[in-house]
Amino acid sequence: MQGKRTPGLRALAFDVFGTVVDWRSTVIREGRALGQAKGLDVDWPAFADAWRDGYGPSMGRVRRGELPWKTIDELHRMILDELLARFGIGGLSEAEKEDFNRVWHRLDPWPDSVDGLARLRREFIVASLSNGNVALLVNMAKHAGLPWDAVLSAELAGRYKPDLEVYRKAADLLGLAPGEVMMVAAHKGDLRAAGAAGLRTAFVPRPRERPNRDIDLSYDAAFDVNARDFLDLADQLGT
């Protein structure tokens, strides 16, 4: 089982938030529904962006050892509690907060994600490789119908991307050399780190992930593949 056009390639490891699923639209939609139910007046796009903006810095505190290991569920909850205060949102029960925090388990896929993964899976092992914890990724896969062969997570390395150990651990768990695995991501920093760990790289820009931000979406010859979406990736890998 290896790609006709990519000798030696055995597995694809996917970044998830933004690459496979559209976190922003889902968080905004669920925020609006919660706001209607509770009579809240909140700028939900700004709330979604702020929640996501808190993610990198909170992982950074774990990566630098300022916080002990915490799952993304725990980090999302820390950020949520700060945002509820900042946005002046009161009146939510503990159960309501916990349920809203789990919106990250219920993110919807991009239109090409499920079909693209299904095609790629015919020829390669397809695995998640997300900073999201295993429980989050398993629940998301059931929600969104993502046909993973393996749910791999930074949690299994006890480190967060872009630490190189995360990419190496993924290859090791699959019983493969790093060069037999291709990281697929919409974010160039993730791919540069994967490349430094010896993985191959595929860039799939997702212009709708953060439509209100100036993100670098340009193809780059430093990556082994640049693809428009997962169907184009399947075409280019010959599956």
Place this chain on the structure above:
Amino acid sequence: MQGKRTPGLRALAFDVFGTVVDWRSTVIREGRALGQAKGLDVDWPAFADAWRDGYGPSMGRVRRGELPWKTIDELHRMILDELLARFGIGGLSEAEKEDFNRVWHRLDPWPDSVDGLARLRREFIVASLSNGNVALLVNMAKHAGLPWDAVLSAELAGRYKPDLEVYRKAADLLGLAPGEVMMVAAHKGDLRAAGAAGLRTAFVPRPRERPNRDIDLSYDAAFDVNARDFLDLADQLGT
């Protein structure tokens, strides 16, 4: 998502060798094919039994700290090298030995396994929980069409069943309390340990696993469920 007849049950964790797949028939069949190709005269049923019989003691050496952590692939290979000598099998190249060692990645499922897992998966998270390493389980799932939501392995705990940490780690990775997870196995020792770790238990005897051994196949009220096969398990769990 929880069983109609089993309040609070969210996930099923399956032992794999013997419970989901028929290791003995597959090893015998591949042994015979190898023997024909290489002109070997070997009692392949005895060889298969001896290979499997080496498994518990070699894991025991890891569990007691007499060996550093080794994956099941590594332990299977240690045993294989002993057996090739004991059965007087020569003339295999390193690539042939390595390929034969990977027969454990290509085991065939019992006739009810795939359909049963697919039914159970509609209502529960279905995960492997095997002493087999992740790579072995991922390759086996692709070979046999096993529709796991999550490939969990003792490897992720760095311990082997029946150490209780393996069962607890599985529940933790799924974000569940032990009592929200049911261990499914054909082996009573596995279930007793799972129960001691706080998991629920389902016994599915597999009389064809070791037809030449006197194995305890009797139902036992100590387990939460006793089922004839995975379809009967799905019936009893109301899925």
